[in-house]
Amino acid sequence: MSKTLQQKSTTDQNVSVIHIQPHTSGLQQVPQLIPDCSIGGGKASPPSKQARKNAVMDRNSEEYRQRRERNNLAVKKSRLKSKQKAQDTLVRVNQLKEENERLEAKIKLLTKELGVLKDLFLEHAHSLADSVQPHSTESSTAKQENT
Amino acid sequence: MSKTLQQKSTTDQNVSVIHIQPHTSGLQQVPQLIPDCSIGGGKASPPSKQARKNAVMDRNSEEYRQRRERNNLAVKKSRLKSKQKAQDTLVRVNQLKEENERLEAKIKLLTKELGVLKDLFLEHAHSLADSVQPHSTESSTAKQENT
DNA sequence: CTGAATTGCGCAATTG
DNA sequence: CCAATTGCGCAATTCA
Incomplete structure (x- = not known):
């Protein structure tokens, strides 16, 4: 149940790996070194960063x-x-669940109230009917349910 | 907006890294090789798996x-x-949101119905009051709101 | 103890 | 060019 029990050294430096040929192995042979693509071309290559990218970039280079x-x-x-974000989503789920319960409770209450009033x-209605025609007790016993 | 455009080679083998000293660098110097911790000790070391774990385990070893x-x-x-699971959680959020909307709509409907019936x-009540005492139109105008 | 499952981490390719 | 993402492998831990 421990969450944070890994702490190599924060400042890296402990990995000391030596990726001989990092990824590019059987996929896209990166040109080992590009002399000068545009010798007298466009705007004279700024510094020489383009080269570094194609030249596998020394893993010791400070740049790297x-x-x-x-x-x-x-x-x-x-x-x-x-x-x-993931955690927030979980929280959101719980909030919605609670909200749902509240709403359902309210619906239950309203439905009950409605039932009482209808009764x-x-x-x-019966009273009125009785006072008008004291002998009708069959055609008005239907109830309505809303979905 | 492309999501899946990474596919080194699936069969690994392209990484070819050589973690000289993988992680254990400034934390817990793994003994390079343990001769025999319990020479004439307890129960004689079983096979020799314990050794492999402490002995940096050759990175060429098939076992490794x-x-x-x-x-x-x-x-x-x-x-x-x-x-x-994360995705499912997102789906769950949407379901709950919809459910909520449905419930709120239903509440709105029920509330409206209730209002009508109360009116x-x-x-x-007024009719009855009028028929009994034709001059009382003030003490029964209160309405109830449920929370 | 053993093997599968998790988890933190760094690398490199991509994306924006 | 830079920061943010994302797939991936490694190793340490945790689980079962």
Whole structure:
């Protein structure tokens, strides 16, 4: 029942993996290094970031580590958010359930009240009928149920 | 808005990572190899599975690979289940919302009916009052609201 | 103890 | 380019 019993070191650095060839294995051979796609082309390649992406990017590169760390942070954030939302949904379900019970109770009450009033009405009707024609006790015993 | 555009290779094998020191880095130095904790001790170590666990377990070991594969499968299964449940919860929310609307509509209807009947009653009451004492039109105009 | 199920985490590909 | 998502595998734990 423990939820938070994992805490490697927060600052990563303990993973020390060496993804030889991370993913790209039998799918899309990433060009190991692209000399210079646009030598005298358009606007002169800004720094040289495009190269890094295609050149497997050193896993020791500071650039790389910074990116990874930022992404890890983003991932954590995203997952937290996701879990929060899920929990909120569960709460919502409970609220709706309660609301439902309240409504059903109210319906029950209203239905009961309605029944009482209708009965009273029938009695009155009978009284009136009796006072007009003191011998009719059969055609007015029907009741209505609303769905 | 595309959801499923990731498909490395399903059969793994493309990861080819080499977690030098997987997790245990600054937490609990796993003894690289335990000679024989209980040499002439208790009951003689059964087979040799205990060793494997403490001995970092070769990442090339078939034992290891099989375990990993099974776990990966279990993980996938578990996550699928988890997502399914989340989705079901969302569906549940919608069902409850609809149910709520139905109930509220019904309440509205019942309330209206009740109002009509009550009005009829008041009229009758007035009629009766008029026929008995033709000059009392103030003490019976109150209405009741149920909460 | 054993194997399946969960869970936190980091990686990489995508998406926005 | 950057942050947010998402599928995935690893390892530690928890369950059964």
